[in-house]
Amino acid sequence: MIQPFSSFDYHDLAERVLNGERVTEVEALALLQSPDDNLLDLLAAAYKIRRRFWSNMVQLYFLMNAKSGLCPEDCHYCSQSKVSEAEIPKYHLLSREKLLDGARLAAERNSRTYCIVISARGPSEREIQAVEKIVPEIKAKYDLDVCACLGLLTPEQAKRLAACGVDKVNHNLNTSPEYYEKICTTHSYQDRVSTLQAVRQAGLALCSGGIIGMGEEDRDVVRMALELRELAVESIPLNFLIDIDGTPLAHTQRLTPRYCLKALAMFRFVNPRAEIRIAGGRELHLGSLQCLGLYAANSIFVGDYLTTKGQAPEADYKMIEEMGFVITKEEEVAA
Numbered sequence: 001m002i003q004p005f006s007s008f009d010y011h012d013l014a015e016r017v018l019n020g021e022r023v024t025e026v027e028a029l030a031l032l033q034s035p036d037d038n039l040l041d042l043l044a045a046a047y048k049i050r051r052r053f054w055s056n057m058v059q060l061y062f063l064m065n066a067k068s069g070l071c072p073e074d075c076h077y078c079s080q081s082k083v084s085e086a087e088i089p090k091y092h093l094l095s096r097e098k099l100l101d102g103a104r105l106a107a108e109r110n111s112r113t114y115c116i117v118i119s120a121r122g123p124s125e126r127e128i129q130a131v132e133k134i135v136p137e138i139k140a141k142y143d144l145d146v147c148a149c150l151g152l153l154t155p156e157q158a159k160r161l162a163a164c165g166v167d168k169v170n171h172n173l174n175t176s177p178e179y180y181e182k183i184c185t186t187h188s189y190q191d192r193v194s195t196l197q198a199v200r201q202a203g204l205a206l207c208s209g210g211i212i213g214m215g216e217e218d219r220d221v222v223r224m225a226l227e228l229r230e231l232a233v234e235s236i237p238l239n240f241l242i243d244i245d246g247t248p249l250a251h252t253q254r255l256t257p258r259y260c261l262k263a264l265a266m267f268r269f270v271n272p273r274a275e276i277r278i279a280g281g282r283e284l285h286l287g288s289l290q291c292l293g294l295y296a297a298n299s300i301f302v303g304d305y306l307t308t309k310g311q312a313p314e315a316d317y318k319m320i321e322e323m324g325f326v327i328t329k330e331e332e333v334a335a
Contacts, residue, residue: 010038010045013269017049022229023269028222031266036258046265049272051071054298057328058320059113060276061147061237061299065306067093067118067127073186075249077174077211077241079307081118086246088307093118093127099134100141107142109302109313112329114138115147115170117306119319121187132164141163143329147207147235151193152187158202168205168235171195176223179216196231196238206233209279212263213241213255221263225270236274238267238297240281242308257289264296268332280305291319 010031017023023031034042069090079086094102106114116128116134127150135146148161149170161169173192174180179190196206208231210224210274228236240260243252260282267276277299282290283321294300304310320327 007126010034011048014045014048017147017269017272018052024316025222025226028266028270029218030226031269032218032222032262036260039258039261041290042265043261043295046268049268050296050298053273056325057298057330058071058294058325059329060109060111060302060316060327061113061115061277061279061298062102062109062111062303063115063117063301063305064094064099064102064106065119066099066102066116067091067120068307069119071119072120073184075174075186077182077183077214077243079244079247081247084244084247086244086307093130096130096134096137100137103138103142103144105303106144110327110329111144111302113147113167114142115149117149117170118151119306120151122154123150123157128157128160129168131159135165138327149207152191153198155201158195158198158204161199162202162204168207169195169199170207170237171199172209172211172237172239173224173227174194175214175216176212176220176306177227178223179220182216183214193231196233200231205235206231207235207237208233209235209237209239209277209282211239211241212260213243213253213281213285214249215252222266222270223295225267228274229271233274234272235277235299236267236271237277237279237301238264239279240285242281242284242305244308255285257286260285261289261292261296264293268296275299277301280308283311291323294320294323294325 068098071080074083075081079088147168148166178190243250276297278293278297302313
């Protein structure tokens with residue numbers, strides 16, 4: 001067991017991060033394993049870093065499940081995978097009208113980014129063409145960035161997404177390289193990294209994070225944070241497992257709100273400039289402590305997730321306002 005930092009050390013480490021030092025794996029693990037008694041001090045130190053780069057701003061994302069179920073992959077956490085028996089809606093790619101209506105709703109909810117997600121190993125030619133057609137329409141009509149989450153991509157597909165106006169691509173690492181084969185066997189961790197590299201080479205921003213609570217060890221959570229740093233990911237969504245009935249990871253919950261907050265803080269220390277988003281599972285696992293997550297994170301999804309419900313947007317707006325934060329559409333506050 002690594003010796004936890006004292007309350008003084010959290011703030012000292014934050015100052016060193018702000019001066020350009022990189023958090024080590026040992027330090028990151030100590031942050032994640034901090035005693036509960038030190039939680040508020042840890043969050044206060046994480047907020048120093050968050051405030052430097054993001055001030056009191058919060059960015060909103062709106063997610064559209066544009067194609068549900070029907071996936072040939074065996075990701076054990078996913079209700080849409082081929083090994084899932086979860087009762088979910090299953091449909092092919094939504095129509096142009098429905099995708100545009102989703103963009104309208106995203107704009108009405110003050111989202112900066114509209115996320116178009118499909119369930120697939122990778123996009124078909126028809127699906128790529130549909131995205132190429134709809135993205136220019138969305139951007140012409142609404143003040144939105146577009147993030148595409150289409151599965152594994154080839155370099156050519158990534159270039160086509162960039163050419164049509166997609167701003168960033170989401171493709172999560174999900175966990176550490178060492179733990180990955182425990183949650184998926186139909187593609188590899190390296191397949192995911194290769195997609196992110198293709199996206200970067202195409203000139204697009206990277207959106208990549210993971211899921212906490214899949215049975216991994218603390219070191220796996222830390223390794224994921226470090227890997228994302230090495231890839232210089234601009235946007236990091238952190239999900240907390242919703243162990244959906246019918247999936248292989250059903251009934252595996254072991255998270256506490258305090259652990260989730262420590263994870264958010266650790267990710268902020270390791271990735272100080274990144275946009276860190278509290279994603280799926282925040283309502284379930286953070287509960288009444290959701291607001292404290294904003295001391296480390298600077299972004300949330302507003303509305304529902306892929307196959308699970310989020311809380312009402314009005315509750316999110318109230319939480320943000322009561323915490324003294326302000327919704328923004330700016331990319332970054334500090335250089």
